Amino acid sequence: MMIPTLATASPALPRHAASAPDKSPDDARQSPEDLHVPKEYTTPLKDKLACGAVIGSGLWLGANIALQAAATGSLPGAVGVVAGSLAAMAAGHVTADLASGMFHHWIDNYPTYKTPIVGELAYEFQVHHHKMQELQEKTAWTNMADAGKYMWIPMAAVAAAGPHWAAQAFTLGFSAAGFVAQGSHRWSHQKNPPAIAKLMQKLHVIQSKENHAIHHRMPWADNYCIVNGMWNPLMTKTHFFRKWEKLIFQMTGREPHCWQDPGVKAFALGQINEEQFLKDQGMNRKIFHEIVKGRFDEEYARRQALRAEEARAREAAIEARTARPGDN
Ligand SMILES: [Zn+2]
Ligand SMILES: [Zn+2]
Numbered sequence: 001m002m003i004p005t006l007a008t009a010s011p012a013l014p015r016h017a018a019s020a021p022d023k024s025p026d027d028a029r030q031s032p033e034d035l036h037v038p039k040e041y042t043t044p045l046k047d048k049l050a051c052g053a054v055i056g057s058g059l060w061l062g063a064n065i066a067l068q069a070a071a072t073g074s075l076p077g078a079v080g081v082v083a084g085s086l087a088a089m090a091a092g093h094v095t096a097d098l099a100s101g102m103f104h105h106w107i108d109n110y111p112t113y114k115t116p117i118v119g120e121l122a123y124e125f126q127v128h129h130h131k132m133q134e135l136q137e138k139t140a141w142t143n144m145a146d147a148g149k150y151m152w153i154p155m156a157a158v159a160a161a162g163p164h165w166a167a168q169a170f171t172l173g174f175s176a177a178g179f180v181a182q183g184s185h186r187w188s189h190q191k192n193p194p195a196i197a198k199l200m201q202k203l204h205v206i207q208s209k210e211n212h213a214i215h216h217r218m219p220w221a222d223n224y225c226i227v228n229g230m231w232n233p234l235m236t237k238t239h240f241f242r243k244w245e246k247l248i249f250q251m252t253g254r255e256p257h258c259w260q261d262p263g264v265k266a267f268a269l270g271q272i273n274e275e276q277f278l279k280d281q282g283m284n285r286k287i288f289h290e291i292v293k294g295r296f297d298e299e300y301a302r303r304q305a306l307r308a309e310e311a312r313a314r315e316a317a318i319e320a321r322t323a324r325p326g327d328n
Contacts, residue, residue, distance in 0.1 A: 040311065041138060047145035054148040054179050057155035061172040068165040085169035092173025093205075093227065099174075100181045101225035101232070105241055108220060109256030113299060121146065126257075127296045129220050134300075135186050143182040151175050177227045180206065185226045188212035204228050219261035219288045242268035261288040 113123035184206035187193035263284035
């Protein structure tokens with residue numbers, strides 16, 4: 001359903017490898033709005049394959065639903081299946097927004113980039129708070145492939161099993177939304193997202209800029225839902241995540257990263273009331289900022305240098321290939 005433009009160009013030094021260190025990495029006002037994918041960035045083949053596998057599995061589910069609609073043998077029967085499928089897809093979409101919030105809260109707050117298996121994904125989510133441009137330095141396809149590389153497997157499994165159309169439509173709605181979540185997130189940061197993204201923002205199929213901007217206020221402790229963000233107001237109002245964090249703390253002893261803001265921790269543990277929390281919020285945010293600032297500078301620079309090195313190696317390989325015929 002969403003077709004962002006694939007960037008195609010020769011690989012070389014990422015633009016921000018040179019420019020990023022000049023900027024203050026933790027400046028909350030820093031905005032990636034006007035940044036674009038460096039023209040040297042190409043969607044890696046593995047990401048194209050992951051996105052292709054998601055789209056292929058989605059079409060497979062859609063074809064299965066169409067076949068079940070046709071098998072009813074009557075027009076009213078087929079219309080019923082199609083209408084029911086749209087409703088099931090919408091339910092999948094709504095569920096995916098909630099799931100995106102639960103997942104985003106966990107990946108932001110519990111693992112670090114050094115955690116086995118999920119470390120890479122934790123890096124992607126957490127570095128984004130410090131360096132929002134990171135998301136824009138790659139294509140939308142690469143952003144969505146982060147989830148897509150896992151997502152096509154359950155999608156294809158459900159399509160292969162071929163259960164009732166309602167189950168397949170729910171799977172389709174849920175996984176399409178999950179796949180698009182990082183695209184939705186990316187576009188919520190852009191002043192001028194693609195036309196299709198703008199339309200979906202207007203229809204609240206994906207998240208609005210205003211809805212996501214709330215997540216970017218330190219200590220990044222609200223508005224975790226990033227499909228269309230519809231659950232965010234309710235979750236904020238009920239302090240859902242503070243209660244959830246307290247429960248996790250009581251059960252495992254683990255504290256979320258956002259508790260480095262002493263006000264968030266005290267409020268979650270019921271040591272202060274909401275009034276006190278709001279009163280001290282400004283001061284506590286400053287304390288939090290002092291604790292976390294510069295946290296990703298070293299790792300970010302290391303990765304940028306690595307990317308530049310890889311780009312140089314690719315370029316050298318291309319040069320060597322093109323130079324050889326002339327040598328003989
Ligand atoms: Zn986040
Ligand atoms: Zn963001």
